[in-house]
Amino acid sequence: MSSHHIVRDDQEPALIIANGAACSNELLGQLLEWSPLVIVLDSAIERVLELGIKVDVLLGDFDRGFDASHYREMQYPIEIVHTPDQNKTDLEKAFDYLYERNIPAVNVVWATGKRADHTISNLTNMVQYREQLKIVILDDHSKVFLLPKKYEKWYPVNTPISLIPIGHVTGIHSENLFYPLTNDSLTIGYRTGSSNHVAADGIVKIEHDEGDLLLMECFD
Known part of the structure; x- marks a missing residue:
């Protein structure tokens, strides 16, 4: 190499x-x-x-x-x-x-x-x-990074995306995900946002109010 x-x-x-x-x-x-x-x-x-x-x-x-x-x-x-x-x-x-x-x-x-x-x-x-x-x-199989409070990126349809909280994360809103989140909370060990995917070619928006939220772009 x-x-x-x-x-x-x-x-x-x-x-x-x-x-x-x-x-x-x-x-x-x-x-x-x-x-x-x-x-x-x-x-x-x-x-x-x-x-x-x-x-x-x-x-x-x-x-x-x-x-x-x-x-x-x-x-x-x-x-x-x-x-x-x-x-x-x-x-x-x-x-x-x-x-x-x-x-x-x-x-x-x-x-x-x-x-x-x-x-x-x-x-x-x-x-x-x-x-x-x-x-x-x-x-x-994956690309993992910590989300800012407001995140926007263009994705092709059906891109697998998982949202994994580190601890407790509140006030989560999403646009253009197949399973939308609207003022949702996620807690590690209880409820996570794994195995979601992009609903249509275009911009995905994710916002959250409090906590630390990982985004995983996944590739099967």
């Missing part, structure tokens, strides 16, 4: 490669092509190197006998970022790193699948970075 392009001024999202289930080479290649910065979590580095990807930043707690000089030689130039804080996941630390570098947006792959606890944590942890980063988590 070819290395990524360098995009000036970080106008395109950075890319984080975590250590969950791999996505397709097609999806990974599309994201790499326009990513100005590629960050790999230490637990995934060997898998990434096998694909021939140029890595800009290797980040993690390096708790498995890590040899920094080995990767510096293989991936020169590369930034090695040691983040030993055990109160945060390596993905959270990567988000912190991007915020400190004033990079406003990031795509994340290999963050779902494999261990269910990691998948749930990776999806729900987006909430705490609402004000710092625009985060999109992608795999071969």
Whole structure:
């Protein structure tokens, strides 16, 4: 797989490669092509190197006998970022790193699948970075991101869309969804907006008053 392009001024999202289930080479290649910065979590580095990807930043707690000089030689130039804080996941630390570098947006792959606890944590942890980063988590079947209070986007008819609350979300209104929501509330574990779909080609509008709401664009 070819290395990524360098995009000036970080106008395109950075890319984080975590250590969950791999996505397709097609999806990974599309994201790499326009990513100005590629960050790999230490637990995934060997898998990434096998694909021939140029890595800009290797980040993690390096708790498995890590040899920094080995990767510096293989991936020169590369930034090695040691983040030993055990109160945060390596993905959270990567988000912190991007915020400190004033990079406003990031795509994340290999963050779902494999261990269910990691998948749930990776999806729900987006909430705490609402004000710092625009985060999109992608795999071969879904694109997941946190909604602003008002959201509009054009979609083709029958696009599967799920609305998943993180906690309790109130005052939800939608337009152009097959199952409309009108001043509805959703609560994780009790009622969610999964398996909805776009009613007709056109703009979908979603608004909510309070709470944190994930949108999942799904691909069967």
